[in-house]
Amino acid sequence: MEGTVDGFRYGAVTPVAAYLMACLGGALGLRCIVRTLLDTQARKAGWLALGAASIGSGIWTMHFIAMIGFQVEETRIRYDASLTVLSLVVAILVVGIGVFTVGYRGASSATLAVAGVITGLGIAAMHYLGMAAIHLNGDFDYDPLVVTLSVLIAIVAATAALWAAVTIQGFLMSLGASLIMGVAVSGMHYTGMAAVSVHVHDAGGGTWAGDSPTSLLLPMLLGPVIFLVVAGVVVMFDPLLVLGDGDWSRGAPPRRADSTAPAEPPAREPGALFEAASVSARGAQEPRWTSSRERGR
Structure with missing residues (x-):
């Protein structure tokens, strides 16, 4: 029989929290990439890696916070821990490919197109890999057209995020870009979830292994959330990232002359x-x- 799918078990709590995490990861990632533009000689690879990890963790955290509100009324839901962790690794790696490609090769149309497609496909892979981690007494069915639409949204969102990362440098502009990224990523997630239907087996269909959403997702989400907080502290206290908006486009701040030193x-x-x-x-x-x-x- 067809299962009753509900993606908003806790009302607006999970979608709002998921959206905020996507915005946080996007904002930190954009700031880290802007940091490499302000001072290209200082630890560029490290800042790009931190940006990729922030965006990837934000997307993954958004997905599984939203999944806390997912239920099928006729059956319990379990999660495979290894596939759940693998989906986090995939999210960070594929975002890293896109970020490093744009960070080192620039924002030409061809580079953005290739990096955006790779990153978008990776985000979609993370989403559906996370869905594959779900065990229940039934089978998932997907609407191919809606799945395709969700993948296209992921590609467009990834391309726009990469373009914003190397183009928008002002703080307020980056904040607005991260809010748009949150809408795009959350839209991709809920579009993908709209493609899902569940065919539930008979009540005596057997047992299945795995952890419950609260016993697995809540403790597992704690790690990426702490990482995002630490990344936020690093970004907030970096000297080049606390300048005013007027100084973003001029690179590193000019060295001030010492008033006590003799003028040359x-x-x-x-x-x-x-x-x-x-x-x-x-x-x-x-x-x-x-x-x-x-x-x-």
């Missing part, structure tokens, strides 16, 4: 330096020559 004279051509020395010497001797002539008179 401006550089002169060798000929000009010789002439200045000659004029200075004549000027210094002129008073002594004049005074001696006056004494001779």
Whole structure:
């Protein structure tokens, strides 16, 4: 028989929390990538890796917070822990491919297209791999057209996120971009969930292994959430990322001259330096020559 699928078991709590986590991961990822644009020589690979991990963790956390509100009324739900962890690894790796590609090769149309497709397919793979981790007394069926639509949304969202990461540098603009990213990623998730229907087996269909959503997802979500908080602290206290909006596009802040240090004279051509020395010497001797002539008179 057909199962009764409900993706909003706790009302608006899970979709709002999921959206906020997607926005947080996107905002931190954008700030980390902007950091490599402000100072390209300082730990670029490290900042790109932190950005990829932030975006990937945000997307994964969004997915499984939303899945806490998923239920099929006629059967219990269990989760396979290994596939759940694997989906997190896939999310971070594929986002990392896109971020590093754009970070090192720039934001040309061809680069964005390739990186966006790879990252979007990876996000979709993370979603459906997370769905494969679900065990229940039944089978999932997917509407192919809606699945295709969800994958297209993931590709467009990934491409837009990568473009924003290397194009938008102002804090407020990046914040707006992260809010749009949250809408896109959450839209992809709930579009994918709209493709799901469940065919439930008979009550005596046997048992299945796995952990309940509360016993697995809540403790597992704690790690990525703590990581995002730590990443947020790193981003907030980085010197180049606390500048005003007017300084984003000028790269690293200019070095201030020390008021106690002696000012260096401006550089002169060798000929000009010789002439200045000659004029200075004549000027210094002129008073002594004049005074001696006056004494001779």
